[in-house]
Amino acid sequence: MENRVLKTLEFDKIRDIVATYCTSSAGRTYMEKLVPVSDFQEVVRLLEETDEGLAILRVRGNVPMGGISDIRPHAKRAQIGGVLSAYELMETANTIRASRILRQFIESVDADEDIEIPHFLAKKESLPILTVLEHEINAAIDDNGRVVDSASGTLRSIRQSLRIQEGRVREKLEGYTRGRNAAKMLSDSIVTIRNDRFVIPVKSEYRSHFGGVIHDMSSSGQTLFIEPDAVVQANNEIRNLKMKEKDEIEKILQELSVKVQAVAHDLFVLVDVLAEIDIILAKSKFGTAHKCTKPEVNNEGYIRLAKARHPLLPIDQAVANTIEFGKEITTIVITGPNTGGKTVTLKTVGLCTLMAQAGLPIPALDGSEVAVFDSVYADIGDEQSIEQSLSTFSSHMVNIVDILKKFDSRSLLIFDELGSGTDPQEGAALAISILDEVHGTGARVMATTHYPELKAYGYNRPGVANASVEFDIDTLSPTYRLLIGVPGRSNAFEISRRLGLHEHVIKRAKKFTGTDRGEVDSMIASLESSRVQSEKDAEKTHALLIDTENLKRELETKLAEFEEMKEKLVDNAKEKAKKIVDDARVESEAVISDLRALRLNVGASVKEHELIEARKRLEGVAPKDKKKKVIAKAASRPLEVGDEVKVISYGQKGTLIEKVSAKEWIVQIGILKMKLDESVLEYTKPEKMKDPVVSASVRGRDSHVKLELDLRGERYEDALHRTEKYLDDALLSNYHQVSIIHGKGTGALRQGVQTYLKKHPRVKSYRYGEAGEGGHGVTVVELK
Incomplete structure (x- = not known):
């Protein structure tokens, strides 16, 4: 897309607004390069990314994007052997940390929320993992960009010596400030620093009393900042330690810069991906704030904007219009008076198309659809060029000639006031000829004009439709509503009559317009009346x-x-x-x-x-309750004694004990034995193979397993052994709940039993007994 077209249709203003929603400098830098693309699959991907961003913001409200800096210059300088400052290294670590937090956030959204975010997951996977470098930098540099003592053993030793030496100097100088003559000889009883050396403020007349070196003087000359002879050597030692500290810090920064150099390429990729995510979220935030929606896109030149409005107009003031063309109708000619909203309509169509092709949601209702064009051309506004000595008409024609050289069938052409600025008859003829030229190629065209000759253009050419903007005669103002299929008509006579012009003047004027013009206006008025009634x-x-x-x-x-x-x-x-x-x-x-x-x-x-x-x-x-007839599934094999079955009528599992007739069985369900018809029994495969001896004993046993186990008085090991055996027996008897009586006592037996229950694979849950069940002396176990 040409930059001039982007500026003409005000896409650059939309881009500036979206940039305000970016949270990082890298995102804002990348946003300056945002332009519409013409590849259909790329447009689909961009819009899907924005839609995922909208979904994430909808369910989470915000995305953690703080702490991101454009560290590409730092990485580039490290790449060529430069030494990064502590602050630059801190920004690098913070950016890596931000990418790690964002990666975890995207993973949590994918795991916890019921939304599909494949594009965000792909970008998460493309984020380089540089956690080691982050930790190494954080171990040496704090959040204020200062190298910490623990960065190296040498630095810790130097700073410890420096603090001791500075303490000695301060202590000696504070002896001067606390002396008997301090109030007399010193301007202030403080220790201060000049030229990185500790000094005291001495009145000028007592300079010889302290000796030493004068480092500074007050503006009045009454106070001298003197380093007494007694601390000169100590200050020299401090200066020497500070030089060592500086050298050690330089060494530490050098080592960290080398580590940054090793992953410089990954840092470039990291910033690129973070900036892309920032831009996607900025588009989504813009869409939410301006009530925009994701349009469907097609490759056939079809446009349908449902209640679309110009995005740069206030939402509560912009008039929404539904605009549809591109299939049977490929050209729309909008006629009508000036200031009626024709130009805004053209810009709305062009701008929505550019926004969609840049991956931005558009200011229209759900269900809107836009086409992906290879190019968009626009001739809008006053193109008068004083520098080139061109009139308005000439400037328009220069632009139109350039468009006619470049456009093709996959172009969207927008012309505002086509043919204006010259003789009306010649301008109208040129406008018709230009429209014929572009319409014949299959390009999509929208044009506005106030020439009456073009009102009949859509009636005798297939694929062309007339349109107009509505004008309210009662209020003498436009409504800005687009009326497709109805050509605009002049309202000069009606407006003049409402404003008080004499009727005889209006009648005389009508005579000069001609019969054909009157018939056309009458036809248009009839069409408008029919439309209003419809x-x-x-x-x-x-x-x-x-x-x-x-x-x-x-x-x-x-x-x-x-x-x-x-x-x-x-x-x-x-x-x-x-x-x-x-x-x-x-x-x-x-x-x-x-x-x-x-x-x-x-x-x-x-x-x-x-x-x-x-x-x-x-x-x-007695009345019988209506119950649904229970029909068991056809058994996979004939039922046998010892089979596990599901009793359909009760929803419980049991074991076949005895066959009492051709169709009746004795079934044991838990501690109950029941005689049931075979039609309500369904064979179930056992969950795992049981030992034949055990199975036989189970088939032969009656319900000798009690619903409770009393462990009181048992030794700890014996109690756990009995608990294990009892749970096995209870499970084989299909018990769902049992009680274990362990008493209160010291609590050791209770704790041991509950620890064993916690690890048992067939224990669903356990709890203390209620007041009527034995309280804390009993543990009630639910089996699965």
Whole structure:
């Protein structure tokens, strides 16, 4: 894309706004080079990266990007053998640390959040890992860019000697400041430093009393900063130690610079990747702040912008327009008066296209779609050039001639006020000819004009559509709404009439316009009236549709409530009936009991089978709960004694103990034995192979395993052995919960048992017993 076009369509301003969302200087530097690309796959990738950034910001709110510096100059200087300063090394370590934190953040987002971020994961993988260098620099340099004492043993020794020597000098000089004559001879009772040497402020008339070297003088000349003879040698020693300190620091920085030199290329890559991530996040933050969305892209020249607005206009002031063309219609000609919003519409289309091709979200609703063009050309605004002695028309034509030399079928062309600045008839003819030239190649074209001759352009050429910007006669102002399919008409007569121009003047003016012009204006007025009525009808239909949908949802809710209420009523009725029959059964049992007693006592001839029949009849009166018929899956093989099965009707597992008939089995479920029909049994494969002897013993055992194990009074080792064996027996008996009684005592047995339970693979959880279960003297174990 040409820089002149980027400036004409104000892409450079958008780029400057996005740069403000960058958090690093490297990101801002890279943002200055951001330009639209024309490769379709590259555009898709850029938009997907921005969409991932939007998703991350949505779920996490922010991304840790602090501490990043553009350390490429540091790496380059180290690469050619330069020695980096402590501050430059600190920036290098901080940037490496920032990359490490960012890498961990991206990994946590991928692990914890339900979003796909393949591009961020790829960039995370491309970040070089330089943790060793980071730690080496941090071990020698603190956060303030100062080489620490621990950077080397020599430096620690030098600084320790330096502190001791400075303490001695200060102590000696403070003896002067505390002396009897200090108030008389000294300007101030302090020890200060001049030329890196400790001195005291002496009044000029007492200079000879102290001797030594004068290092400075106050502006009035009344105070001399003197280094007394008594500390000259000590100050010389301090100076010597400081020189050694400087040499040692230089040596340390040299060693660290060599280590930076070894990974200089990785540092270049590190800054590049961090800057790319910074730019992606800046695009995402811009999209969030300006209510932009990710558009779909195509390679067929099709553009559909849903409620698009110019991104440089305030959101609450910009008028959103839906613009669609590029399939059957490849050229749109917008006519109408000036200041109606035609130019803003052109810039909106061009700018949204450039933004999408640069990976930026666009200021339009979801579902918008833009095409990827090889080139975008624009001729907009007043191109008058005083330096080249060119008129507005000439400047426009120079630009248009250049465009006509370069464009092709995969170009987007934008012309503002095509053919203006010259004789109206010649300008209109040129505009029609230029439009024919570019339209015939298949390029996508948007043009504005105020020539009436172009209002009929779209009616006799396939693939061309007229459009206009709406003007409100009542308020005498444009609404900035784009009307595709309706050419613009002049509102001069209506405006003049509203402003008070005499009617006879307006009638006379109409005579000069000609019959054809009047017919065209009438046709346009009719079209606008029909459009307004169609929009009103559409709004009414939409409102009716919403009401219908609301009524449908309300009826569905009422129906669901009715079904729920009906179900509750039926359940309540069943409960009441069941209670009545249960009461009757209790009463009948009492009667039968009395009859039995009577028969035994007095020999009444009441037969037992008659009593059983009576009880069955009573049980038949009780209402039965509707249960879904349980059908077991077809067994993979015939069932045998000892098989593990799932009892479908209860959802529990059990073991086949005995076959009592062709279709009935005795099944042991935990501590219960039940006679069940084979239709509700489903064979399950055992989780692991069991020892045949053990299996046989399990098949043959009755439920001799208790639900609790009492360890009180047991020795520690014996108790753990019994616990292990008891858990095995409980698992083989399909127990889901057991209790282990260990007592309170010293707590050693309790702790040992719970430590063993914590490591047992088949223990799901354990807890202390409740108040009625034995409290802390019992551990209740849940098995899996």
